[in-house]
Amino acid sequence: METAGGAGNVVRNKKLMLKDCIKGFPKESDLHLTIESIELKVPQGSNAVLVKVLYLSIDPYQYIRSTKIEKPGYFSSYSPGSVIASYGVGRVVESGHSDFQKGDLVWGTTGWEEYSLITEPETLFKIQRSDVPLSYYLGVLGMPGLTAYVGFYEFCAPKKGETVFISSAFGAVGQLVGQLAKLMGCYVVGSAGSPEKVDLLKNKLGFDDAFNYKEEKNLNDTLKRDSFQKNRYFTHQSYKTLAFSTSNPLGRQIYP
Known part of the structure; x- marks a missing residue:
């Protein structure tokens, strides 16, 4: 419907909102689905961008942000009663920012809602190529892809023939690092948390070897196997497979 005055x-x-900070395992009751009205325009004089959300990413860090973080650092907690936020892909409906025009496709931080008013448009990136599935901008062409590419090439500084160990190898970033490492001619080892994931790493994603860290009695002994002797260690989670003591001399550990 049209608003009064031709607006x-x-x-x-x-929209999906957080009722209260999650304690323990998340439950459906921790979230609240609501329907509100929104006017398809940005506030007068604002540089905000109004986006019709097309795709949303569900990532592990969202659980962390849904809990009460006592000492905010890289992450801060979602406020109870606020819309859940994540990376999304959308189409610009209205814009007060000169870099974005109506109809532009964008990816960046959006709310879990059908229409999202982005008040910090610096968190949006214009999609220049739409000849690939738009969902790729939440994966290989988005944050996971950028994290994998920069972390591996710029900080790992890999060389052909080196051994690369990737923890959380079945995650979005870990899978991509594994592919980049194989393209470099590296020997690639990954760890994951289930037999099914290990099987997919070795038989579908091309990892040279992989293991289920939950089934290993002594992770230090596991990481000391000859085939696992590593020059580069890539992780994006701080858990007990940290491999300082088992790295080769002059090896490098990356924690993006």
């Missing part, structure tokens, strides 16, 4: 359309906006 922008008013539509229903379905």
